[in-house]
Amino acid sequence: MKKIKFTSPKKVLFCKKCVLSNQKPVTIPEFKHTINRTGALYMNIDKDGICDACKYHAIKYKTISWSKREKELKKLLNKFRKNNGEYDCLIPGSGGKDSAFTAHILKYKYGMNPLTITWPPILYTDYGYENFKNWLEVGGFDNISFKPNPIVQKKLTKLSIQNLLHPFQTFILGQKNLAPKIAYNYGIDLIFYGESEAEYGAPIKNNASSLRAKSAYVEKNIKNIYLSGIKYSDLIKKFNFKKNDLDIYLPISEEKIKKRKKLQVHYLGYYLKWIPQENYYYSVENCGFKARPFRTQGTFQKFQSIDDKIDDLHYYTSFIKFGLGRTSHDAAKEVRNKHITLQEGKKLVEKFDGEFPDIYLNDVLKYLEITKDSFIKTCDNFRQDHLWKKTNSGWKLRHTINKTGTDD
Ligand SMILES: [Zn+2]
Numbered sequence: 001m002k003k004i005k006f007t008s009p010k011k012v013l014f015c016k017k018c019v020l021s022n023q024k025p026v027t028i029p030e031f032k033h034t035i036n037r038t039g040a041l042y043m044n045i046d047k048d049g050i051c052d053a054c055k056y057h058a059i060k061y062k063t064i065s066w067s068k069r070e071k072e073l074k075k076l077l078n079k080f081r082k083n084n085g086e087y088d089c090l091i092p093g094s095g096g097k098d099s100a101f102t103a104h105i106l107k108y109k110y111g112m113n114p115l116t117i118t119w120p121p122i123l124y125t126d127y128g129y130e131n132f133k134n135w136l137e138v139g140g141f142d143n144i145s146f147k148p149n150p151i152v153q154k155k156l157t158k159l160s161i162q163n164l165l166h167p168f169q170t171f172i173l174g175q176k177n178l179a180p181k182i183a184y185n186y187g188i189d190l191i192f193y194g195e196s197e198a199e200y201g202a203p204i205k206n207n208a209s210s211l212r213a214k215s216a217y218v219e220k221n222i223k224n225i226y227l228s229g230i231k232y233s234d235l236i237k238k239f240n241f242k243k244n245d246l247d248i249y250l251p252i253s254e255e256k257i258k259k260r261k262k263l264q265v266h267y268l269g270y271y272l273k274w275i276p277q278e279n280y281y282y283s284v285e286n287c288g289f290k291a292r293p294f295r296t297q298g299t300f301q302k303f304q305s306i307d308d309k310i311d312d313l314h315y316y317t318s319f320i321k322f323g324l325g326r327t328s329h330d331a332a333k334e335v336r337n338k339h340i341t342l343q344e345g346k347k348l349v350e351k352f353d354g355e356f357p358d359i360y361l362n363d364v365l366k367y368l369e370i371t372k373d374s375f376i377k378t379c380d381n382f383r384q385d386h387l388w389k390k391t392n393s394g395w396k397l398r399h400t401i402n403k404t405g406t407d408d
Pocket of ligand 1: 015017019020050051052
């Protein structure tokens with residue numbers, strides 16, 4: 001299998017305000033960037049050395065009037081509200097702190113009648129399943145949990161590890177693309193996600209309050225779509241997948257979107273000040289959310305993305321591919337929210353980033369029928385030359401935020 005070349009900038013630049021670098025891939029709502037990770041964009045760092053995520057944060061705190069935004073939210077909700085017993089909005093989520101917060105506040109504070117939907121994790125952790133159940137049982141929501149064909153999902157997940165070192169692609173595509181399809185089938189015109197993608201450093205110009213469901217595929221171009229790093233037409237011809245096997249991972253078709261001109265996608269993080277720590281307390285109180293009793297490997301926290309056993313591996317592979325592991329992502333947010341200083345963030349990166357995720361690794365590899373040796377080999381195959389150097393004591397990053405890299 002030919003190794004995919006990533007196109008992240010060859011000169012590594014770190015943001016002056018947080019701990020992230022210009023190697024961080026960001027997705028924008030257009031289909032071509034989410035489906036084929038090699039077409040990903042990378043986070044911009046401007047000439048003053050500040051990244052887009054930090055810039056967005058500065059705007060969020062200085063120039064946004066949150067009371068105005070809340071008025072906008074109420075106006076929007078009034079436009080879509082239904083009082084005839086039908087669902088008036090669709091909230092995708094897992095029962096993690098953010099989706100629990102979003103669903104609960106829209107239903108109980110703003111009086112909406114949401115349908116929640118879940119694309120379940122590939123391999124639930126006990127804590128993830130418990131939180132999912134509590135979300136519905138304590139919070140009180142109708143839910144559709146969609147289980148994709150496990151044989152197909154497993155094959156595609158294995159292929160995306162081998163071809164892209166991306167264990168989470170099927171999950172990301174599935175959960176992203178499910179919502180408009182269910183909304184279409186249930187006659188719901190409003191989809192509400194929690195966090196705005198700009199929080200993660202997506203280009204600021206894409207941070208509109210409302211995005212038409214832009215992720216749509218055009219039937220005549222389907223042959224050129226990539227899944228698991230393989231061309232759609234090859235998946236059908238050489239790998240014997242059926243169209244029906246793959247359709248659930250693709251966005252809604254443009255033909256359907258055209259029939260539903262009113263369908264809109266919004267992010268609650270645009271309307272309400274989005275602070276992960278506060279969403280955590282809110283979801284504990286209102287939806288029975290529980291943090292995991294132990295620290296997540298590769299980072300310092302216990303309450304974020306804890307549903308799927310594959311999650312830890314996903315962040316580990318991000319560390320291999322882009323030199324940024326889970327601590328870099330988590331610490332950057334905490335620094336921006338001023339819960340920790342930049343100096344403390346850097347120390348956390350030094351301590352935990354790239355920690356090998358062995359707690360769930362055996363379960364995951366067993367499920368995927370991949371040996372540990374071949375997984376490690378695949379990882380090494382994806383280390384980019386401008387990021388990694390092989391030394392006598394193993395692989396070392398060339399550049400780190402702490403200036404401890406071999407080339408710093
Ligand atoms: Zn930054």
